Amino acid sequence: MELSLNHLKRSMEREGYVSEDDLAVTVFLALTLKKPLLVEGAPGVGKTEIAKVLGRVFRTEVIRLQCYEGLDENKALYEWNYQRQLLKIQILKDQCSQKDIEKDLFDEEYLLERPLLKAIRSSKRVVLLIDEVDKVDEPFEAFLFELLSDFQVSIPELGTLTAREIPIVVLTSNGDRELSDGLKRRCVYLYIDYPDIEKEAKILQMKVPEAGERLNREIAAAVGYIRANLDLRKQPSIAESLDWARALVALHADALTADNMARTVNLLLKNRDDRMQVLDGRVLQDILRHASGAGAEEGGRPACRCRNHGH
Amino acid sequence: MRQGEIAGIVAEVESPGRDTIQYNITRFVQILRHLGVRVSLAETVDAVTALSRIDLLDKNQVRGALRGCLAKSRKEAGIFDQAFNLFFTTPEKKSERRRLHREALAERERSISRAEQDLMEVVEEWQKDLPERIAFTDQQLETFSLLPESEKERMKEILERMRANPVNNPGDLINRVLQSSLNYWRYYMLKNASEKGGPGPELEASFTGDDDLDEVIRGVAAQFYHHPGDRILYRDMETLDDADIPRMTSLINHLSSQLALGISRRYRRSTRAAAVDIRRTVRRNIKYGGVPIDLRYRARRRKKPKFLLICDVSASMARYARFVLQFIYGLNSALGGVESFIFSENLERATDYFSRNRTFSRIMTEMINESREWGKSTNLHASLETFLRLYGSTLSPETVLFIVSDARTIAPEAAAGLLREIRLKCGDVIWLNTLPRRDWENKAPVGAFSGIVEMYECNTLSQLERALRRYVLKKI
Numbered sequence: 001m002e003l004s005l006n007h008l009k010r011s012m013e014r015e016g017y018v019s020e021d022d023l024a025v026t027v028f029l030a031l032t033l034k035k036p037l038l039v040e041g042a043p044g045v046g047k048t049e050i051a052k053v054l055g056r057v058f059r060t061e062v063i064r065l066q067c068y069e070g071l072d073e074n075k076a077l078y079e080w081n082y083q084r085q086l087l088k089i090q091i092l093k094d095q096c097s098q099k100d101i102e103k104d105l106f107d108e109e110y111l112l113e114r115p116l117l118k119a120i121r122s123s124k125r126v127v128l129l130i131d132e133v134d135k136v137d138e139p140f141e142a143f144l145f146e147l148l149s150d151f152q153v154s155i156p157e158l159g160t161l162t163a164r165e166i167p168i169v170v171l172t173s174n175g176d177r178e179l180s181d182g183l184k185r186r187c188v189y190l191y192i193d194y195p196d197i198e199k200e201a202k203i204l205q206m207k208v209p210e211a212g213e214r215l216n217r218e219i220a221a222a223v224g225y226i227r228a229n230l231d232l233r234k235q236p237s238i239a240e241s242l243d244w245a246r247a248l249v250a251l252h253a254d255a256l257t258a259d260n261m262a263r264t265v266n267l268l269l270k271n272r273d274d275r276m277q278v279l280d281g282r283v284l285q286d287i288l289r290h291a292s293g294a295g296a297e298e299g300g301r302p303a304c305r306c307r308n309h310g311h
Numbered sequence: 312m313r314q315g316e317i318a319g320i321v322a323e324v325e326s327p328g329r330d331t332i333q334y335n336i337t338r339f340v341q342i343l344r345h346l347g348v349r350v351s352l353a354e355t356v357d358a359v360t361a362l363s364r365i366d367l368l369d370k371n372q373v374r375g376a377l378r379g380c381l382a383k384s385r386k387e388a389g390i391f392d393q394a395f396n397l398f399f400t401t402p403e404k405k406s407e408r409r410r411l412h413r414e415a416l417a418e419r420e421r422s423i424s425r426a427e428q429d430l431m432e433v434v435e436e437w438q439k440d441l442p443e444r445i446a447f448t449d450q451q452l453e454t455f456s457l458l459p460e461s462e463k464e465r466m467k468e469i470l471e472r473m474r475a476n477p478v479n480n481p482g483d484l485i486n487r488v489l490q491s492s493l494n495y496w497r498y499y500m501l502k503n504a505s506e507k508g509g510p511g512p513e514l515e516a517s518f519t520g521d522d523d524l525d526e527v528i529r530g531v532a533a534q535f536y537h538h539p540g541d542r543i544l545y546r547d548m549e550t551l552d553d554a555d556i557p558r559m560t561s562l563i564n565h566l567s568s569q570l571a572l573g574i575s576r577r578y579r580r581s582t583r584a585a586a587v588d589i590r591r592t593v594r595r596n597i598k599y600g601g602v603p604i605d606l607r608y609r610a611r612r613r614k615k616p617k618f619l620l621i622c623d624v625s626a627s628m629a630r631y632a633r634f635v636l637q638f639i640y641g642l643n644s645a646l647g648g649v650e651s652f653i654f655s656e657n658l659e660r661a662t663d664y665f666s667r668n669r670t671f672s673r674i675m676t677e678m679i680n681e682s683r684e685w686g687k688s689t690n691l692h693a694s695l696e697t698f699l700r701l702y703g704s705t706l707s708p709e710t711v712l713f714i715v716s717d718a719r720t721i722a723p724e725a726a727a728g729l730l731r732e733i734r735l736k737c738g739d740v741i742w743l744n745t746l747p748r749r750d751w752e753n754k755a756p757v758g759a760f761s762g763i764v765e766m767y768e769c770n771t772l773s774q775l776e777r778a779l780r781r782y783v784l785k786k787i
Contacts, residue, residue: 005365005372025375029361040385083604090602175385184383185351191385231561233568 003031008057017046017053018202023190027054030188036148036169038133038184041192043174044237051129051170058168061122064129065115067136073143077153079112106157117161120153125165134173138180145183195238197224197294203238208245218256219245221294222287223268230283232274244268256291258284333359340381342394342527345517348387354380373399393534397527405523412526422456423449429463430455430489451493458496466492544773548634548745559772560671563634566776567641617709618642618649619737621698623716624682625655625689631745631770633675635715636661638775640671650705653678654694655687660702689719692726699729703736710737713779715769717746723756730763743769743778 008031009024019027027050030037039047055062065076085105092101113121119128133141147153151163171187173179195203201220205213223241226232236244247264248256262279269275277283336359340350358380365372374395382391397408430447447455455463470489518525544562591607599605620639624632632653643649643665651661659682664674679685706712712733720726734740742760744751748768751757760766767778 021369021371022375022378025365025372026379029364029376029379032364033357033360035357038383082606086602086604178384181349181351181383185354187383188357188379189383189388190379191388231558233565 003028011057012053015053015056016206017049018195018199018206020199023192026188026190031168033188034166036171036187037190038171038173038179038187039190039192040173040175042194042235042237044239045192045194046238047172047192048129048131051127051131051168051172054168054170055127058125058127060124060126060168062127062129063115063119063122063167064131067130067132067134069135069137071136071140073140075114076116076140076144077114077147078117078155079114080106081110081112085110108158111155111158116147117153119167119169120151120161120163122167123164126167128167128169130169130171132174133171133183134175134177134179141180141183145180145186148183149186194227194235197221200224200238200241204241204245207242208249211245211249212254215248215254215256216245217294218291219248222256222261222291225287225290226268226278229286230274230277232269232277233271234269234274236268240268240270256288258288261288332362336362336377338524339377339394339398341519342398342524342531343381343387343391345519345524345528346390346394346531348382348390350381370399390531393531394527397530408530409522409526419453423452426452426456429467447490447493451490454493454496462496545771547747547770548631548772559634560637562772563637564641566772567638570776570780571642617707617711619705619710619712620649620651621658621694621712621714621716622651622653622661623655623689623691623714624653624685625719626686627689627719628715628717628745629686631715631717634772635743635775636675636678637671638779640665640674650702652698652702653682653684654689654691654698655684656690656693657684658694658697659684688721689716690722691716691718691720692722692729695726695729695733699733703733706733706736708738710739712737712740713743714740714764715743715745718742718744718756718760719746720756723759726756727759727763730760734763740764741778742766743775745770 005024005028008028009019009021012019012024012027027037029035037050039050041047051062051064088105088110089101092104096104111117115128119126130144133144136144148169151166152160154160171183194200197217197220200223201213201217204211204216204220208216211219219241223236223244227235244264244267247267248260251260251264253260261284265275265278269278278287336355340355340358343350358377361376361380362373365376367373374392377395378388378391382388427447430452455466458466466489518528586609588607588609592603592605593601595605595607596603620635622628622632622635622639636651636653639649639651643651649662649665651665653659653661661678661682664678669677730740740763742764744757744766746757746768747770751761757766767774769775769778
């Protein structure tokens with residue numbers, strides 16, 4: 001597929017990912033320079049979604065390596081199927097010579113592919129998502145960036161395996177730990193911040209159209225106000241805004257009110273202190289005033305378009 | 312058409328005698344490096360290659376492409392954006408900026424020279440009594456020039472009146488009065504400016520010697536910490552006032568909970584193979600006739616570090632201590648088990664204050680009311696002696712001891728001896744020094760301690776967080 005920036009941007013939007021110029025340019029460069037894309041940002045801003053969307057855009061498989069503390073090469077790259085090897089030894093111990101058994105045992109049929117090896121050996125260009133890379137320890141990170149720079153791996157019993165098609169690699173990080181310079185140097189870097197009101201309203205409209213433009217705009221304005229003005233333990237993510245919008249639609253709300261906010265705010269904020277802060281009388285009034293102001297800019301278009309209540 | 316335009320621009324820019332794209336990118340990279348952004352040669356090559364893949368006429372695309380290749384963290388992206396806006400601008404804007412800068416410099420020189428003239432008129436007569444001529448620093452002269460006219464006149468009048476006083480060596484007296492008065496005014500004006508949100512902390516940067524590049528570096532360094540959170544994070548904690556405390560509290564809570572998350576997380580070395588648990592493997596595989604099909608591994612025992620804090624709460628440290636203790640309170644609420652001590656003339660255990668499950672402000676009130684050490688002078692030797700005598704047995708190789716102090720103490724040599732003894736008994740000792748690093752050389756006690764333990768500058772919240780994060784996580 002001939003890749004151009006505009007085409008990529010349009011394709012991502014078609015697949016439900018709203019991307020501004022900066023984001024699209026960075027993703028485009030990672031694809032054309034064939035370099036891994038390192039995406040950082042707060043939880044829930046759409047980092048992992050980039051990989052999934054790229055999978056859909058290029059109609060290819062997304063192979064995911066979910067990182068966690070203690071992840072090692074065996075679980076990320078490959079493992080020998082020990083049980084199967086052992087059974088083979090038991091079966092053949094009286095029939096073959098020791099040399100033949102040993103030769104057979106390290107055949108590809110006993111190799112358990114883990115995500116990294118699967119991505120390298122794939123015959124098609126796949127998307128390799130290495131999610132939350134900041135959770136692994138430093139030795140594993142070093143192993144990873146060696147693999148990502150050459151796209152080849154050595155298995156002592158089989159030799160060096162080189163990628164048939166260089167995968168599209170997306171690494172994500174929440175910034176819990178500073179990543180090594182080596183890893184960062186090999187990647188094209190993208191930082192995703194919380195969206196502004198315009199972008200969030202667009203995302204909401206794309207994902208929850210049944211809420212209507214006005215309500216979506218009010219939700220985006222309220223969430224934007226909360227993020228900018230309140231000191232919360234955890235800022236609401238885009239995913240949580242979407243859940244909140246869906247909850248309001250389920251309650252047939254056509255505008256934000258103190259009542260429906262009190263009933264649904266637990267979908268937006270998962271911490272008790274945060275909820276108390278937002279529901280405090282004066283703060284709540286400020287949020288609602290801000291939201292209704294933004295909603296009114298839409299010119300009072302019909303809000304809820306669900307089929308369940310009579311607008 | 313579009314391609315043709317791009318080719319035209321590239322040809323023009325790359326024509327002999329004009330700057331090339333590569334040359335400009337190299338200069339831009341130089342600016343970033345001087346602003347503390349680490350850019351490798353490979354990344355510079357990537358940036359130039361990236362420019363060949365995008366529309367050079369679109370500034371957003373150029374910025375996005377360069378940022379993706381050259382800036383690799385949120386902070387670096389912020390520095391990049393400001394540097395980009397200042398560097399890639401029209402020649403008219405650049406020359407306008409240069410003109411304004413030149414005018415500001417000339418104005419400053421004029422006012423300094425006027426101030427020097429004014430002051431010299433008053434002190435001229437005493438010059439002859441002095442072995443050396445009175446010399447004012449540029450800072451003092453600048454302070455005088457910034458004084459309101461009424462203050463300038465008042466200062467001159469005082470000096471005139473002193474002329475009538477027949478004292479020994481009047482020139483020396485005048486010199487000292489004048490210099491200390493100017494130093495006071497400078498301090499007062501800086502404090503005032505800081506309270507009114509004036510010049511805040513500046514990004515650490517070094518200059519290249521090239522005027523064009525230095526102008527951009529200067530601009531970015533001055534504007535970088537414009538966000539209220541950044542201003543608090545990077546400002547000396549002693550200069551924060553009461554109005555900053557709510558914001559500071561929320562930042563501290565956020566940072567300490569982030570750090571606690573890192574500590575409670577299990578980081579296991581992946582290069583070491585796990586050991587097979589023979590007993591459990593044999594038991595598990597009896598059903599397979601003893602053939603070890605299902606292997607069982609020994610659970611790796613995790614050695615948790617034990618944190619111990621000794622915090623200086625003497626008069627010179629009281630303000631820092633408040634914020635450091637708040638950070639520890641945050642860590643303690645998330646992790647528990649942080650042993651804390653406070654000291655000035657002697658040492659007191661503070662862990663119990665934190666374990667009373669109260670709000671931080673209540674804890675602080677109790678601590679200040681009940682403690683006999685708050686706000687006194689510093690005797691680290693006596694404090695460490697008490698610590699070793701009463702709590703020395705709690706030290707073990709798993710202990711990481713943090714000392715927070717500006718190292719201004721009596722009997723530093725004796726204290727250093729005890730510190731050496733403590734160092735041998737625990738895993739690590741980290742000294743977080745609130746004194747700016749540039750002052751360490753002039754203060755003798757700092758040298759006595761820094762040779763024994765790792766010492767880090769720690770007078771801003773950012774430095775405190777970085778030091779704790781780096782050394783706490785390293786120990787896990």
